[in-house]
Amino acid sequence: xxxxxxxxxxxxxxxxxxxxxxxxxxxxxxxxxxxxxxxxxxxxxxxxxxxxxxxxxxxxxxxxxxxxxxxxxxxxxxxxxxxxxxxxxxxxxxxxxxxxxxxxxxxxxxxxxxxxxxxxxxxxxxxxxxxxxxxxxxxxxxxxxxxxxxxxxxxxxxxxxxxxxxxxxxxxxxxxxxxxxxxxxxxxxxxxxxxxxxxxxxxxxxxxxxxxxxxxxxxxxxxxxxxxxxxxxxxxxxxxxxxx
Amino acid sequence: xxxxxxxxxxxxxxxxxxxxxxxxxxxxxxxxxxxxxxxxxxxxxxxxxxxxxxxxxxxxxxxxxxxxxxxxxxxxxxxxxxxxxxxxxxxxxxxxxxxxxxxxxxxxxxxxxxxxxxxxxxxxxxxxxxxxxxxxxxxxxxxxxxxxxxxxxxxxxxxxxxxxxxxxxxxxxxxxxxxxxxxxxxxxxxxxxxxxxxxxxxxxxxxxxxxxxxx
Numbered sequence: 001x002x003x004x005x006x007x008x009x010x011x012x013x014x015x016x017x018x019x020x021x022x023x024x025x026x027x028x029x030x031x032x033x034x035x036x037x038x039x040x041x042x043x044x045x046x047x048x049x050x051x052x053x054x055x056x057x058x059x060x061x062x063x064x065x066x067x068x069x070x071x072x073x074x075x076x077x078x079x080x081x082x083x084x085x086x087x088x089x090x091x092x093x094x095x096x097x098x099x100x101x102x103x104x105x106x107x108x109x110x111x112x113x114x115x116x117x118x119x120x121x122x123x124x125x126x127x128x129x130x131x132x133x134x135x136x137x138x139x140x141x142x143x144x145x146x147x148x149x150x151x152x153x154x155x156x157x158x159x160x161x162x163x164x165x166x167x168x169x170x171x172x173x174x175x176x177x178x179x180x181x182x183x184x185x186x187x188x189x190x191x192x193x194x195x196x197x198x199x200x201x202x203x204x205x206x207x208x209x210x211x212x213x214x215x216x217x218x219x220x221x222x223x224x225x226x227x228x229x230x231x232x233x234x235x236x237x238x239x240x241x242x243x244x
Numbered sequence: 245x246x247x248x249x250x251x252x253x254x255x256x257x258x259x260x261x262x263x264x265x266x267x268x269x270x271x272x273x274x275x276x277x278x279x280x281x282x283x284x285x286x287x288x289x290x291x292x293x294x295x296x297x298x299x300x301x302x303x304x305x306x307x308x309x310x311x312x313x314x315x316x317x318x319x320x321x322x323x324x325x326x327x328x329x330x331x332x333x334x335x336x337x338x339x340x341x342x343x344x345x346x347x348x349x350x351x352x353x354x355x356x357x358x359x360x361x362x363x364x365x366x367x368x369x370x371x372x373x374x375x376x377x378x379x380x381x382x383x384x385x386x387x388x389x390x391x392x393x394x395x396x397x398x399x400x401x402x403x404x405x406x407x408x409x410x411x412x413x414x415x416x417x418x419x420x421x422x423x424x425x426x427x428x429x430x431x432x433x434x435x436x437x438x439x440x441x442x443x444x445x446x447x448x449x450x451x452x453x454x455x456x457x458x459x
Contacts, residue, residue: 004309004310004311004312004313005312005313005314009312010312010314010315013310013311013312013315013319014312014315014318017319017322018322021322021323021326024326025326025329025330028329028330028333029333032333032334032336032337035337035338036333036336036337036340039336039337039340040340042340043340067340
């Protein structure tokens, strides 16, 4: 047996180990990549449909359309996928695959903003993707508006907010409060504020543009406010044109 | 017990009860608190740890004579990290929703003290077969507690087991809910996991007083 205490042995061992493990992981990652990408694609479709109320919710918990049916349901309910760039609106059937984070980092003129028009029971839904920052990491989601800019549903998700506090933005009791709130105040863009101390924990006033914040999650809540306000604003002029 | 010698049986079964990693050695508590709000997540976490610990123990045991002692902790970390990444990728590919529920906790298997503890305490000094049994045994002991805690938290907190409404429907007021039973939302919060673990430790020690430490 070689002397395992020698420095040269230690270094050679470390190098060989890194090469072997690196190769193994690279092989695993690249062979599973197609399946993982497919799962992420289905998830986006589920999220978009969830925001417009196409889901299998039961009391208290979030339930998406099953992955096996989501593709069919997506093409059934989403009648148009649009991309807004430089004031031009074009149709693009793969708009839902656009990475909003990357687009928001670009210059205004190069930005491609996806917008989805859904139809359910004769009613139109304009579904806007959201992306912003929470306390620890990214938060994102979708908000569905009707033609009067009234929120019909939202879906939020996060990468690493605090479990039990900020992570609860993806719980029903938070997301459901947004339904019915108005984005516009008259003709003025107002957005929606996640507010503390608005004396309305049951969210009975729907027209004040405020929803009750999560206790202990101030910064995540502010992140949600900022995310909705900055992103939805970009879309308002186009929704006006689309309504006709 | 023709298949396993007495010592081997001990390796496999001791960690399930009298040498349980969670209730006796008090290792791996963090993940026991974090992911046990649902039975399903508990089971998957338990299976992931069984896989990582069993395979990791065998790998470390096979390499025990060639690992340079100066960097042995780093080698152990690399082995756990590689196995955990593989588990994570496989979950993402074949159980995507579950991988979202477990999110960071799969990555946190790396920091689960039980794993490094078994590598250091057992696999470095024993052959691969025994190390394999030791890995299965300890991970199963960990998983058993996880599943017990998950069972009670999901049952009492949400009134469901593996997502099935076993106590009736809380909205339609059927089953137990018809006579005024309510779910205890407190069970879904992490502190209640600690209390359930505490109760398990209490029961275990009152049944077997040899486990109680002398002060």
